[in-house]
Amino acid sequence: MNPELLDILDRGLRYSLWLFLACYLVILFIGWSRLRRRKRQIGELFEQMHTPEEEAEWSRKTSLLNEWPVVFNGLILSLVVGILFFVVYCFVPLPFAQNLVTTSNWQVTPLRVTALQYDRFYEGFSLTGDVWNQTESPIPDLEAEVDVIGDDGTTIDEVRTPVKPKVLPPGKSGTFELRYTDKSPLIKGYRIAFLDSAGKQIPHLTGFDAD
Numbered sequence: 687m688n689p690e691l692l693d694i695l696d697r698g699l700r701y702s703l704w705l706f707l708a709c710y711l712v713i714l715f716i717g718w719s720r721l722r723r724r725k726r727q728i729g730e731l732f733e734q735m736h737t738p739e740e741e742a743e744w745s746r747k748t749s750l751l752n753e754w755p756v757v758f759n760g761l762i763l764s765l766v767v768g769i770l771f772f773v774v775y776c777f778v779p780l781p782f783a784q785n786l787v788t789t790s791n792w793q794v795t796p797l798r799v800t801a802l803q804y805d806r807f808y809e810g811f812s813l814t815g816d817v818w819n820q821t822e823s824p825i826p827d828l829e830a831e832v833d834v835i836g837d838d839g840t841t842i843d844e845v846r847t848p849v850k851p852k853v854l855p856p857g858k859s860g861t862f863e864l865r866y867t868d869k870s871p872l873i874k875g876y877r878i879a880f881l882d883s884a885g886k887q888i889p890h891l892t893g894f895d896a897d
Contacts, residue, residue, distance in 0.1 A: 694785055698775040706768035710760055717756030796821050797880055797890035800859060804876075810867040817849060817880065817890065818859040825854045827883035830862040835875040842869055846881070 776785050801816040813832065819825055828849040836842040849860040866873075880888045 694776060698772050698785070701775060702768040702772040705771050706764045709767050710764035713760035713763060714756065717760060721756065795889050795891045796825070797888055799878070799890055799892045802878075802892070808870065810865070810870045810873065811876070812863070812865045813876065814861070814863040815878075816859045816861055817854075819854045819856055822856045824856060825882065825888070827852065828854050828860065828888070829881045830864070831879045831881050831887075832864055832866070833877040833879070834866060834869070834873060835877060836869075836872045837874045839874070841877075842872055849880070 774780070775783060778785070796819070798818045798820055799815055800818050803814050805812045815830070817828075817830070829846045830849055832845045832847070833841045834843040834845065843866075845864060845866060847862050847864045849862045851860060854860045878890075880890050882888055
């Protein structure tokens, strides 16, 4: 289970627990207030009773007014509210929440750049890095595509370099390196992407000690 998915579930569970506690306290307070008011009313009626039969009826009614049904029913109702909120928060497309429907960040991104080091020199720059295959399938013929960014923010060149090994196993990392010495005075920076064997871009994340 990836960290993004855990974060969504953690937020949903945390908010649900707070809502559960709030509902439970409100229900207990309302139930306690109603019980107290009912007992007071019955007590006022008892003061007007004079026969043993009326007193027995009062005792029977007051014995039914205990707190345990309120506690138990409040617990069940609050639990249902908390569960419903968790389901809605995580699985309903809410515009104000990033959940499993409104965002795809929780899905496992195929690649993660775990290390990246560059060296800028007069003739150009060099670049070395590690990329980790986060999927459960091998990725063959993976290439790193480096866009060289000029001073005006546009791409002035595009260079590809293979990721080694040739077939990147699942759960393993590969390495790539590049040395670029063209158009040195115009270089402002670079941007990295990864391509599969068909030239299609593969999504990636940066993490750990990568820049």
